[in-house]
Amino acid sequence: MLKNSNRTKALTLAALMAALANILSIEALTIPLIIGPYTSKIHFTQLPIFISAALAGPLAGMLTGAIGGLYMSYSVGIPFIVGGLAILGFSAGILAHRLKLRPMLSSIFAWCIQAPYVAVTDYVWFVYSRLMPSSVAMTVITTILLNLTIEAIVASIIATTVIHYVKRRGLFQ
Secondary structure, X not given: OOOHHHHHHHHHHHHHHHHHHHHHOOHHHOEEEEEOOEEEEEOOOHHHHHHHHHHHOHHHHHHXXXXXXXXXXXXXXXXXXXXXXXXXXXXXXXXXXXXOOOHHHHHHHHHHHHHHHHXXXXXXXXXXXXXXXXXXXXXXXXXXXXXHHHXXXXXXXXXXXXXXXXXXXXXXX
16 A cells, blocks of 8 residues: 555656646657558657556556546547556556566556557447448558557657666656
């Protein structure tokens, strides 16, 4: 059980990281990515989720993911993004705190836990809302998963560096 001061620190960190996750999902802050004939953009929404989860635990990671996914969910028009990012944050926190994995591994494995959720919910959303036929949906989802994998790897590398610095400087205990 966390003491009140530790809970306050964790909640404050989660709130700050959730705000940062929303800011980092703004289209103007994305990097163009071309995968074959498909053009996409890399965003860094996952970065503050990984940082929050590794420093403050699974509940802070889940809160950061859920709140931090609100803007992206709204702007893209897919309501399931909030749940997926909550799963990402919770999983990263569990893997970092309970299983004591290093930040990079906990982040990558958390993405592996989130990926099936993304595939299933996106498929259901695209096909059953009649946005696209199932054959097209599978191609789009495969591209989305590839894009999100690249984002998770880049974000986990950056998060590992940030977390190391924060811990070394004693900025979050």
